[in-house]
Amino acid sequence: MMPSADLPDVLQAIQLATRSHQQQHACNAHTFEDGAGLWQLVQQHQPRHMLELGSGLGYTACLMALASPQGQVLTLEGDPEHAALARQQIAALGLQQRVQLHEGSFATVMQALQLPAGSQDLVFFDGNMPPLILVQHFHTLLAPGGLLVCANIDLNGPLGARRVRAELADAQRWQLLPPLESGLTRVARRLPALSP
Ligand SMILES: C[S@@+](CC[C@H](N)C(=O)[O-])C[C@H]1O[C@@H](n2cnc3c(N)ncnc32)[C@H](O)[C@@H]1O
Ligand SMILES: [Zn+2]
Structure with a gap:
């Protein structure tokens, strides 16, 4: 487990609540383990x-909002119980706006x-293993220079x-930056399209 000692206490509390929920619910709400790196x-x-x-x-959505005080976060969640609990956490931190x-x-x-294409400065994928089509779409959504933070690539082993x-190794489309989570989460900068 990565240390997250530098994070505000409110974030550490959400992370602990997520761990406890995940164990009780036996679900896939595995919380991101390198909050300090993402921060x-x-x-x-x-x-x-x-x-x-x-x-x-809501742990990482709140974390990103607090780390970038002028920023807006759109966060997507498919499990209704997770979505409801995340909304509570977001409201408790006064981050609804x-x-x-x-x-x-x-x-x-x-x-x-x-x-719109080019509208995002950072995309964080933290679902189950990312489908190729989605990663290619992230390239379109990111502004040139924008960052893709992509977790769970190794979930299904090296072939998955x-x-x-x-x-992500296409050096005409992405520049790889130092990873997070001890290498498990890739960070890539979207390069500008080459002129024809
Ligand atoms: C690894 S957890 C996210 C943890 C969170 N980022 C954190 O650090 O605490 C993944 C979440 O993605 C949701 N999820 C996974 N696949 C999904 C999909 N295809 N559509 C919508 N939600 C999905 C799960 O319900 C789960 O809550
Ligand atoms: Zn759950």
């Missing part, structure tokens, strides 16, 4: 428009939101995410 990354880049897939109970939770499957909500790894 540092967001603080350093101060993204204005952030998109998160996988709210859980800057953190909007959309409930539903990633595919349905992304389709409904129709976010082979094509996602190949996508």
Whole structure:
């Protein structure tokens, strides 16, 4: 488990609540284990428009909002119980104006939101293993220079995410930055499109 000693106490409390929920619910609300690394990354880049897939109970959405005080976070969650608990946490921190939770499957909500190309400064994927088509879509959604933080690539072993790894290794589209979570979470900067 990564240390998260630098985080505000309110965030550590949400993380503890998420761990306890995950054990009781025996569900997939595994909380992100490198909050300190994500905090540092967001603080350093101060993204204005952030998109998160996988709210859980709201820990990382609140973390990103607090680390980038001018920023807006759109966070997506498909489990109604997680969504309700995340909304409570967001409200308890008074972040409702800057953190909007959309409930539903990633595919349905992304389709409904129709976010414009180049509109996001940071995308954090923290659902189950990311599908290639989604990672390619993140490239479109990110502004040039924007950051993709992609967890759970290794969930299904080395073969499972082979094509996602190949996508992120495309040096004409992405610049890999130091990872988070001891290498489990990739961080990639979206490069500008090459001129024809
Ligand atoms: C790893 S947890 C997120 C943890 C959270 N980011 C944190 O650090 O506490 C993943 C969450 O994504 C949700 N999820 C997974 N796949 C989904 C999908 N296809 N559509 C919507 N939600 C999904 C799960 O219900 C779960 O709450
Ligand atoms: Zn749960």
